[in-house]
Amino acid sequence: MANQSSRLDHVFAALADPTRRAIVMRLCAGEASVGELADPFDMALPSFMKHIHVLETSGLVLSEKAGRVRTCRLSPDVLLGAEDWFQQQRAVWEARLDRFEAYVMKLKKEKERAGARRPSRTTKRKGSE
CATH class of the missing domain: 1.20.5 (Single alpha-helices involved in coiled-coils or other helix-helix interfaces)
Known part of the structure; x- marks a missing residue:
């Protein structure tokens, strides 16, 4: 129960930010590279990567790196x-x-x-x- 509560806290904290909610909404349409996800936002890539990290920590987003491209996908079970x-x-x-x-x-x-x-x-x- 405590583990579920902690996980839920991370999910709600991740979704508390409008940028991260927009990323999740975009990933509902299918997987995308970090570059594709970052494109609509007016922020530096390191700042954007912090949002990706929060989403990964919460379990909402999974990412894989192939060469120089990191691809993200939604983990809807969370x-x-x-x-x-x-x-x-x-x-x-x-x-x-x-x-x-x-x-x-x-x-x-x-x-x-x-x-x-x-x-x-x-x-x-x-x-x-």
Whole structure:
């Protein structure tokens, strides 16, 4: 469990940066060389490689070097852990919202019952004529 939590922390930390999210989105279309991945970004290659390193450390990206070309590909299985976490959170929050809705409906019915028992304000009192 602790190992999964640590891995999940690395995945979310890696995805916290918009550059790294863009890299992951590009890799969803298929593998690419570091040069191809870096091309749309206005940064030096060493800076870009730091982003690749973070993605590799998190397990989201795998890379292989053939000669002078490093090719990266997505490791989608790592995202399954994040997806499981989101599904668990969704279930927790849906249950909480269902209980909240039931509570609000209960209060509404109680208010309606209390309003039905009160005498109308337009009713005349004895001796007011």
